[in-house]
Amino acid sequence: MNRGAVMHKPAIVLLSGGLDSTTVLAMAKDEGYTPYALSFRYGQRHVIELAAADRVARAQGVARHVIADIDLRVFGGSALTGDIDVPKHDSADNLDADIPVTYVPARNTVFLSFALAYAETVGASDIFIGVSALDYSGYPDCRPEYIHAYESMANLATRAGVEGSRLTIHTPLINLTKAQTVEAGLRLGVDYSLTSSCYDPDRQGRPCGHCDSCLLRLRGFAEAGTTDPLEYQS
DSSP: OOTTSOTTEEEEEEOOSSHHHHHHHHHHHHTTEEEEEEEEEOSOSOSHHHHHHHHHHHHHTOSEEEEEEOOGGGTOOSTTTSSOOOOOOSOGGGOOSSOOTTOOTTHHHHHHHHHHHHHHHHTOOEEEOOOOSSSSOOOGGGSHHHHHHHHHHHHHHSHHHHTTOOOEEEOTTTTOOHHHHHHHHHHTTOOGGGOOOOSSOOTTOOOOSOSHHHHHHHHHHHHTTSOOOSOOOO
16 A cells, blocks of 8 residues: 555545556555446446446445436447447457547446535545556547546636635546556456446356457456456457
8 A cells, every 4th residue: 555645534435346447546545545436327228237346346345335427328429328230340450540430429427426516425535536547448538638637627617716725636547558468457456346347248247358348358467477357248
């Protein structure tokens, strides 16, 4: 543990149940924060990730786990919230730099807004989010400049910020590859068998192995020199 951390300081951790957010939760705990987990039922294709988030929250002993309901299906525009097929590929090398159809418009902006409200109610000045600017699917709301801009806005838009309690958005994975994220999580004892990252799992929750998220995850474990504990469809 970071001995310079303030023990029992509350922090909001956005928890999807995937590899990245689960690692970030462990990092927040290791830094001495008391985590309050926040997940979303936002009209996504499946709720398997929410079952994973619940498993992770219980295993890591969060102070409270809130699942907020938002229906982004009313807008559509994404393979995760509308009638658009999830793209599949044979290799992570086939992923391009274009913003994919799995991007949910303004999702992180919406999620962080809820996190701000949650933070004010529990007296937290810290929010953790598992975005990465390296091994990610090209989403515009995963970039450092976006996080910095949002943090500045948050400190203008909340009572806590106006009264001088500055809010910080922590992005401990922002400069890490997926392999480095896996390595960091394993050092902290993260059980990745509890997680779910796939955009298109089957009814048993088994990941497809070919969507962007699966391919990036599998490459991360391979480059970290270990095996993903999940059972894949193929």
